[in-house]
Amino acid sequence: MNNNTEDNWLYTISSKHKLIDLNFKEIWRYRDLLLLFVKRDIVTVYKQTILGPLWYVIQPLFTSVIFTLIFNNLGQIQTGSVPPFLFNLAGITAWNYFRLCLTGTSNTFSSNAGIFGKVYFPRVIVPLSVVISNLLKFAIQLCIFFCFYAYYVFQGSLVSINSEIILFPIYVLMMALLGLGLGMIISSFTTKYKDLTVLVGFGVQLLMYASAVPYPVSEAKLKFPSWFVPFVEYSPFTQIIEGFRYILLNTGSFSLTGFLYTLIISFIVFILGLIIFNKTEKSFIDTV
Amino acid sequence: MSEIMLKVTGISKQYRLGLVGTGTISHDLKRWWHKVRGKDDPFLKIGETNDRSIKGESDYVWALKDISFEVKRGEVLGIIGKNGAGKSTLLKILSRVTSPTTGEIKTKGRIASLLEVGTGFHPEMTGRENIYLNGAILGMTKSEIQSKIDEIIEFSGCERYIDTPVKRYSSGMTVRLAFAVAAHLEPDILVIDEVLAVGDAEFQKKAIGKMQDISKGEGRTVLFVSHNMDSIMRLCTRSILMKNGSIIEDGKVSHVIDTYLSTEFGTTSQKYWDKNNGNDLVKVLSVKAHNSNFETGENFKITEEIGITLTYRVLESGHKIHSAFNFFNASGINIFDSHESNTELYHVKKKPGIYQTTVWVYKNLFSEGVIVLGVALVTHDPFRVHFHERDTIAFNMVEDLETSPTRGDYVGSMPGIIRPKFEWVSEKMNKKND
Numbered sequence: 001m002n003n004n005t006e007d008n009w010l011y012t013i014s015s016k017h018k019l020i021d022l023n024f025k026e027i028w029r030y031r032d033l034l035l036l037f038v039k040r041d042i043v044t045v046y047k048q049t050i051l052g053p054l055w056y057v058i059q060p061l062f063t064s065v066i067f068t069l070i071f072n073n074l075g076q077i078q079t080g081s082v083p084p085f086l087f088n089l090a091g092i093t094a095w096n097y098f099r100l101c102l103t104g105t106s107n108t109f110s111s112n113a114g115i116f117g118k119v120y121f122p123r124v125i126v127p128l129s130v131v132i133s134n135l136l137k138f139a140i141q142l143c144i145f146f147c148f149y150a151y152y153v154f155q156g157s158l159v160s161i162n163s164e165i166i167l168f169p170i171y172v173l174m175m176a177l178l179g180l181g182l183g184m185i186i187s188s189f190t191t192k193y194k195d196l197t198v199l200v201g202f203g204v205q206l207l208m209y210a211s212a213v214p215y216p217v218s219e220a221k222l223k224f225p226s227w228f229v230p231f232v233e234y235s236p237f238t239q240i241i242e243g244f245r246y247i248l249l250n251t252g253s254f255s256l257t258g259f260l261y262t263l264i265i266s267f268i269v270f271i272l273g274l275i276i277f278n279k280t281e282k283s284f285i286d287t288v
Numbered sequence: 289m290s291e292i293m294l295k296v297t298g299i300s301k302q303y304r305l306g307l308v309g310t311g312t313i314s315h316d317l318k319r320w321w322h323k324v325r326g327k328d329d330p331f332l333k334i335g336e337t338n339d340r341s342i343k344g345e346s347d348y349v350w351a352l353k354d355i356s357f358e359v360k361r362g363e364v365l366g367i368i369g370k371n372g373a374g375k376s377t378l379l380k381i382l383s384r385v386t387s388p389t390t391g392e393i394k395t396k397g398r399i400a401s402l403l404e405v406g407t408g409f410h411p412e413m414t415g416r417e418n419i420y421l422n423g424a425i426l427g428m429t430k431s432e433i434q435s436k437i438d439e440i441i442e443f444s445g446c447e448r449y450i451d452t453p454v455k456r457y458s459s460g461m462t463v464r465l466a467f468a469v470a471a472h473l474e475p476d477i478l479v480i481d482e483v484l485a486v487g488d489a490e491f492q493k494k495a496i497g498k499m500q501d502i503s504k505g506e507g508r509t510v511l512f513v514s515h516n517m518d519s520i521m522r523l524c525t526r527s528i529l530m531k532n533g534s535i536i537e538d539g540k541v542s543h544v545i546d547t548y549l550s551t552e553f554g555t556t557s558q559k560y561w562d563k564n565n566g567n568d569l570v571k572v573l574s575v576k577a578h579n580s581n582f583e584t585g586e587n588f589k590i591t592e593e594i595g596i597t598l599t600y601r602v603l604e605s606g607h608k609i610h611s612a613f614n615f616f617n618a619s620g621i622n623i624f625d626s627h628e629s630n631t632e633l634y635h636v637k638k639k640p641g642i643y644q645t646t647v648w649v650y651k652n653l654f655s656e657g658v659i660v661l662g663v664a665l666v667t668h669d670p671f672r673v674h675f676h677e678r679d680t681i682a683f684n685m686v687e688d689l690e691t692s693p694t695r696g697d698y699v700g701s702m703p704g705i706i707r708p709k710f711e712w713v714s715e716k717m718n719k720k721n722d
Contacts, residue, residue: 009295013384014392032422040421044412047453115408119401119425120384192316282387285380286303 023265027122037129042136056140060096064088066281071214078219081158082251086148087142091213092147094175095137098237099204101179104130106186106200108277109284123281124274127184131176138172147247164247164254170263171244173207177266178236181273188273188280215247216252293477294359299392301377301533318348321701324448338435347626351377352531355391359477360554364510365542366524370550375513379479381510383478397509400427406682411455415446415465418454422469434473441627443494444468471498476552477509488514497700521545521656521686522701541688544584549658549682557584557683566600566665566675570609573642575663577683587684590707591693594683597646600665600675602638609638611645614662614678615656623705627666652694655702656687 027034046052055211064085071077072084077086105127109116110128152159190196212220212232220232239262246254330592354376359365367375380386382393383401408425409418423433433440441450444465446457454462480502502508514520518529520541527544529537529551537547549556558576565572570631575598578584588594610628617623626647628634633643662678689699693709 008396009394010396011319012392012394013381013387015388015390029429030424030427032430036421036424036430040410040413043417044410047412117385119427121425121427239436269718285386 013088014023023126027124027128030121030125033040033121034125034129034132035126037153038136041129041133053079054139056137057144060089060092061143061144062188065090067092067214075091077215079216080251082245083152083157083159083247086145086152086157086159087216087245087249087251088168088214089145089148090245090248091241092139093141094171095208095211095213095240096141097134097172098175098179098240100134100137101131101176102183102186103200104134104205105180105183107197107279108184108187109191110187110197112196113285116281124277127180127187129276130183131180135176145248160250161253162247162250166245167243167259168247171240171247174236174240174266177270178240181266181269181271184277185269188284191280191284205239212241218252219244236262290361290363292358293361293363293396294356294399295394296382296391296397297356297393299352299355299378299381299388299393301381301386302348302389302509303351303372304348307613340498343511350533352381352388355530355533355535357528357535357538359430359509359511361396361509362527364508364512366520366525366527366544367511367530368515368520368527368544369530372532374533375530376481377533378530379481379511379513382479394703395477398427399479400473400478401479401481402474409454409466412453415444415450415457416441418465419469423465423472426473427475432474434576440468440472442683443471443498454610470500476571477511479511479514481668486634490505519566521684542587542684545595545684549586549684557586557681569602569604569607569667570665570674571601571603572663572665572675572677573601574663575680576597577661578679585683587686590685590687591651591691593651594654595646596651596661597644598663598665599642599644601642602640605639608635609674610666610668611636611647611668612664613647614664615649616660616662616678617658617705618658620660621705623659654685655704655707656685658682658684 046055049055051058067088068084071088072079077084108123108126108130116123149159186196186200208214210232217233218240221229224232239258242252243254243259243262246252294452309389331523347679355374355378355543357365367378369375377386379401381388384399386589402531406444408422410421416437420430420433423428423440441447445460446465446468449457449461454465457465502510510523512520512524526539526540527541528535529544531551537544557578558574560574561572562721574582575596578590578595578597579588580593580595582595582597596611596613600611602609612625612627614625615623626649628647631645660678660682661680663675664676665674666672667674684718687695687707689695695702696706
């Protein structure tokens with residue numbers, strides 16, 4: 001045996017591992033699996049339901065109606081020149097994408113323990129498939145949003161798309177990265193400490209109210225106690241929701257520093273999530 | 289010399305016993321603190337050998353301890369050992385489901401396992417959709433599956449239901465479909481756990497046949513785990529024996545099986561007693577299996593005559609003491625019993641002293657595999673058993689494919705608990721036309 005063959009190893013299974021061990025070649029090899037997981041997520045959710053994919057639409061619509069009734073009609077929250085319903089629908093559509101990415105990835109390990117315990121494939125495929133299949137749902141919900149958008153414009157409401165619309169894909173990317181990153185961190189910890197699964201459910205709910213989804217930041221600045229305002233104002237989630245409404249509805253505020261700061265946070269959270277996920281995937285099956 | 293496909297060096301795996309719950313945070317923190325200071329993991333030291341029958345001192349055990357071996361291209365390696373010897377843990381590490389605590393494995397090819405079938409089946413999706421999904425999970429690409437889909441469907445025998453959601457399948461059908469997908473994998477290194485043979489008898493036969501085809505296929509490197517010594521003997525070119533997480537023997541299949549039988553069953557082809565060996569009337573001294581030259585050994589050819597010799601000491605005179613043997617195969621099936629009946633001393637009331645009885649078992653009677661012997665000493669009128677012990681000695685029957693009197697040119701698996709040689713006659717009937 002010569003040194004030549006020694007170097008030819010396809011891969012090594014070892015106890016030591018690098019901080020980030022993403023094998024893109026391998027992920028590419030499993031691209032078909034990624035697509036099939038996406039297909040599975042989309043196709044099977046509403047099998048044996050009457051309304052089927054309509055549910056993707058019904059949920060944000062009804063939430064928006066309720067928000068409008070409670071926060072705008074009852075709570076007198078001002079949304080400027082934008083019709084409150086459209087304002088809420090924009091926030092909820094964006095928030096939904098983040099929320100679904102987060103909750104979908106946060107149970108990666110616990111809900112796939114059965115498969116993970118038996119076969120190997122790059123584990124990142126599962127959270128990635130969640131993000132992609134949610135992207136499709138997001139697209140459907142966005143279509144509905146634009147239908148109402150067109151309706152309100154036709155009715156003479158003063159809404160218009162902002163010139164920053166080119167940043168739209170980056171906003172989507174930020175939501176995906178944040179949801180994915182946080183979801184991967186949570187999923188890694190839930191393999192050992194199952195308390196987190198309980199936390200995620202209502203934590204996300206609370207986070208929504210703290211992230212300016214049903215109200216504009218300007219209202220928060222006016223009415224919230226002063227110690228709480230920075231939490232809302234500088235939360236990356238608020239930045240995304242507010243920015244999202246800014247580019248679509250031309251309402252609220254936008255600052256480049258805020259945008260860049262959120263982008264950096266998103267990447268940090270994503271990388272951190274990836275590191276922790278990587279560490280966990282090697283041995284989670286022993287603790288889950 | 290063919291190249292090394294798989295190289296395992298110093299693999300160990302530690303598990304924590306008991307409930308993983310409270311206390312894990314404190315252990316985790318301690319681990320982390322030791323790591324920060326550049327010290328070894330404090331909990332790695334206290335592990336002990338994994339013998340589940342002995343109560344351990346520590347909560348940590350080594351399921352695998354310092355495993356090293358190499359597999360060459362085209363080799364079919366049989367892994368044998370008792371339950372809990374670490375076979376499954378080793379397979380799990382090889383298939384990258386969990387990672388080792390120490391050591392590393394280097395491989396030149398993709399490893400796929402037939403460990404578990406039906407992983408990732410979604411009940412709401414149809415059979416066809418699940419074939420794609422399951423195939424992709426097992427590492428096939430879409431085009432690979434596409435090219436084999438007809439074959440897979442045919443093998444599964446579920447053609448009629450293939451576009452029906454899997455939740456409407458019977459459990460047997462699900463398993464057949466799952467196995468069909470797994471069986472059509474074509475990795476460089478295949479890991480097979482024969483325990484998976486499931487389904488009805490017909491399908492089992494098909495499945496085992498397929499596994500044998502795969503492992504005999506040209507140049508395929510296979511790791512084969514089985515409790516069935518026959519299959520190991522027939523399929524494997526090399527074998528390793530595991531016990532309590534370590535490899536205790538690595539080498540020629542027949543040698544390893546010998547060691548397995550002698551260490552695990554605690555039996556060899558001879559046994560001596562010095563206590564618990566009878567009553568006030570008679571005591572057993574030894575029993576051994578040997579060939580016609582009275583040479584003992586662990587392996588006998590099925591074409592040779594085998595003698596079982598029992599030695600015993602009679603303590604009380606005046607009894608007609610007779611010997612009897614039970615013959616079991618590896619699955620515990622009682623192949624036959626034989627009682628002493630026509631010996632010279634049969635009707636003699638034995639005086640105190642040492643006696644020896646031999647039974648000669650015909651050649652060409654046993655099937656290949658392990659034979660386990662039960663020994664008894666009895667008196668009649670009234671019938672009394674003075675000594676009876678199962679699992680006393682064990683030996684292995686091997687069949688030479690070339691000289692086998694019962695196979696002809698057939699080299700596949702021969703079922704059946706015995707394999708007697710019969711007289712076959714065949715002749716041409718319409719001689720006039722010649």
